[in-house]
Amino acid sequence: MLQPFEHWDLALKYRLLFPVLSHFPRYIAYRLASLYGKWECARQKEMAEQIAHQMSRAIPGESAAQYRQWTDYFYGLQQREILDTWRYPHLRTVEQVAKTIEVRNFQQVLEARRDGRPMIFAGAHLGRFWMLGVTTAAYGIATGALARDDEERNTWGLAGPEYRYRKLKLSRLRACYRGDFLMPGAANMRPLLEALRRQPFAILLDVPYAKGSAGLVSVPFFGREAFFPEGTIKLAKKTGALIQPFCVEEHRHGLILDFLPAHEAGALPADESMALLVADIERRIRLNPGRWWQWPALPMFWGEV
Secondary structure: OOOHHHHHHHHHHHHHHHHHHOOOOHHHHHHHHHHHHHHHHHHOHHHHHHHHHHHHHHOOOOOHHHHHHHHHHHHHHHHHHHHHHHHHHHOOOHHHHHOOEEEEOOHHHHHHHHOOOOEEEEEOOEOOOOHHHHHHHHOOOOEEEEOOOOOOOOOOOOOHHHHHHHHHHHHHHHHHHEEEEEOOOHHHHHHHHHHHHHOOEEEEOOOOOOOOOOOEEEEEEOOEEEEEEOHHHHHHHHHOOEEEEEEEEEEOOEEEEEEOOOEOHHHOOHHHHHHHHHHHHHHHHHHOHHHEOOHHHHHHHOOOO
16 A cells, blocks of 8 residues: 555656646656656665566676666656656657657558558567557557556556556557557457457567466576467467567657567467567567566566466
């Protein structure tokens, strides 16, 4: 349970601080959000040390200063992504998006859409990943997404200010993506199949589940056996969908949305397909470990909990 100070801190953050920051010039606003992330990192010392510890387990041999630098980036990234929530309404057209986001290798997406192929945009909790559908929709491709947050009820028992912020974020993302948002689960399988035939769907592959959960496959991840859900591969095989990996990179002048070589899931067994996709996720994490959101969940991926 949050202490009263923490509750009011969240309320001020979401109702005052970040809405005000969103009116600053973009570079200044995101710089201030990054500084707020440094304060969060210092305030959450125990969690920050745990994140650095998980980084050191996966990528051993670096200096303590290097792990601290990656952890600082981790916290800054989270605050920049929060600030995005107030920028989404201003990223609805090609002209608006192009000022912030550079798109690479988009032609392969357009060609697949012209051929009528169902498509799964397969990503990971890397960087400001939600900008995928904001960008594709602005370029005329309405995009759906699987989202674990529920707008109707507080499924995860979040503090009131946090829950209200999540609802606002999902509402604005839904408006930007212009596609269906569904929660994972067997109950939504039929709606997902129907939606995938109408529009590309964004699905994140690095969702942690406890070892022994149904539908997990074992693949190598940072030198150890890890467990990832195979649902995306099964869905691609069932619908004939092309799996289109993507990543959203930060750079000084904005973002880069890069579409990587597409993956044909039907050609390989599920575990081999997933191993290829996870190997690419690991490669991208190693380029900048601080931009992976799931470091606290690494023990779950490794089957330790």
